[in-house]
Amino acid sequence: MSGSLLRYRIMAYIVGTGLVVLFFVGIPLEFGIPHVLGAPHNRWVNRIVGTAHGYLYLVYLAAAYDLWRRRHWSLWQLVATILAGFVPFLAFVVERSVTARVRRELAEESAGAGAGARPD
Numbered sequence: 001m002s003g004s005l006l007r008y009r010i011m012a013y014i015v016g017t018g019l020v021v022l023f024f025v026g027i028p029l030e031f032g033i034p035h036v037l038g039a040p041h042n043r044w045v046n047r048i049v050g051t052a053h054g055y056l057y058l059v060y061l062a063a064a065y066d067l068w069r070r071r072h073w074s075l076w077q078l079v080a081t082i083l084a085g086f087v088p089f090l091a092f093v094v095e096r097s098v099t100a101r102v103r104r105e106l107a108e109e110s111a112g113a114g115a116g117a118r119p120d
Contacts, residue, residue: 016091
């Protein structure tokens, strides 16, 4: 389970960072700053980071699905995790929530397994 959680966490940070760069660097360079300064549009950030974010988001979806499948969560948990990749900074918030939940569930499972064990 720790491998699945680690893959999800890594992808959440990568996708979240890419989305923040797109929103706060790429979009202003393409639409905001050129209009104010009368300069040509700078599309290179959106092309490079946007394309990378799109492909990496697919890997993020696979990691989120794998974690959801292993933990047997509700469909709502999967939807919330998927939507986190669309809103800047939300991927970081959801990642912290998911990590805390998985760690809590694992602790409860190990405590439950330890309570049911027979002393030798």
